[in-house]
Amino acid sequence: MHRSALFAVLAIVAAAACPAHAQDPRITPLSQARAQGVGATVVVEGVVSVPPGVFDGGFAIQDQTGGIWVMAPADPVQLRVGQRVLVRGTLDEPNGQLAIQPSAIGPLGDRDAPSPRAVRTGALGETDEGWLVRVQGRVAAEVVDDAPWGWKVMVDDGSGPVLVFVDAESNVDVRPFRVGDTVEVIGFAGQYDDHYEVVPRAQVDIRVLPPTPNASALTRN
Template sequence: MLSFFRGASRGAAAFLAISITAGPLFAAGDSIRFARDQAEGTVVTVQGVVSVPSGAFAPNDEGFAIQKGDSGIYIHDALGGSYALGQKVVVTGAVANSYGQVLGIQPTAIAVTGSHPVHPAKPIDTGDVGEGSEGTLVRIQGTVVDDVFDDGAYGYRFHVDDGSGEVTVFVYTGTGIDVSGVALGDEVEITGFSGQFLDHYEVNPRVASDIEEVSGCD
């Protein structure tokens, strides 16, 4: 499962110790899905297109996400690189969990191999954002059901419901997205990364255009 921990009040970011296996594992057909099925500590090589740029989820995490087809995964990058939407990359590193929840890869090597259009976000009901969509780009449309909550240095959150069940939208400070125009009762379309925080699922926008007014916004 993929989630993020924001600040001491919401759980300090920490990764469990991992044991590195000898030699990276790689599945040419769907390396990301293959990696997601491996045990923590397994060294894998994955390839995909950057779907979340480096630093978008700062200050919580400076990493990025990649996707290939309908499989995606987060790269907890501490190597100091910067990767942009649409870059094709090959990443080698260890599958890791934080607090037994954050599934991602701690990379030891990252190589840019070209460019490719970012995979389109999959339209999904708000109530269906969950394990099956984790790590990929999704698009939801519905009503904002509460006021935007200021989560300090980490960003802002609100909830959207299309009638199938509400889902959290968390906008990280690193995106630079202005949420001042979002209000209770607005009809919005949200594109973002399907993730998880503690016991609930989230959609995490990446750029300003990921939040669009459908109607009812001034």
Template structure:
């Protein structure tokens, strides 16, 4: 039986010099895209008016604070800090969305914000809910501003109606009183808030924010406020 003639072994085609350079260029661009975001704590410390790109997960859903802040923005948080992103129109993503934003640093009533436009907001892959950081009522200050926090304490003052912007409560765990600002747009039942009495203990999850010289906690939704035994 005749054996089939053996075929000569061929060398695989080699990449040209230009192909190698092109691949290296793509690799460099990929690395650049992964590393051009500034950590949020560093971004917050930059001068007002500077343009910066930050990346993180959504800690306050779009539009939750429109009644007082006047826009459909959201809050973003990474491992270093958090910041409120001010923009319109309302975005469609929710809590935990992985987002990259390029904008201009500014302040609104002394709250550090990032002003952006919708075209500069990019949704990335991966969703991760932000966990609230436990903070004492007296510890709500500049060091945690922009972050999702949790405070607990006894109500110290009666309900204050500040509509159409929001409602005010005050709690203290013994380390100092803090204002809880409940935005009308966050969906709370006003009557239920009015029924709360001085001395009742509350747990509040919300954005550590600032209005002029007052630091406050702003819950995002009714589930963020609970009465403790």
């Protein structure tokens, strides 16, 4: 389909603010789209959880069933957190993370910004990939400089450590991460090769929590 024709289709779907829109056979819930596997062509709708320009030109969307990363389009797009968007594209899996290589993007109206899902640090896995998540635990080791890509921080709530990857493009200051401190981190749940990670979007996604009497229990298995 020619790109101009595809955008016309997206515009028609976007204008259909009625129950039939939710039943449009061209739109697949994200959980079902993810299950189709690499190489499948999908049309999905979601709310932006990570806008373009935070990590690269790509962005993340999620609906009530799942989330996914959308790779940087050929033509840059301006999107806001909470904005609904239609995406048509092909599923790919760069560095082990399922993503959509978009062929067309149709911005829609706004929704409330998506709320992060609480996840235990030791439980982050494939079912969380693509979602905006929140983890809380103690900083288990010194920050590792992974230049030029960013920094690696291990956070553990007692269920096992999770990697918090601070992307250099996000301009997040890693100095709040001090060994032994309890932190709360909101971020995109992604995968890189054989491990899963939480990637904060901005400084407000990191919060150092006050000590609690049972804080030492967080490090026990």
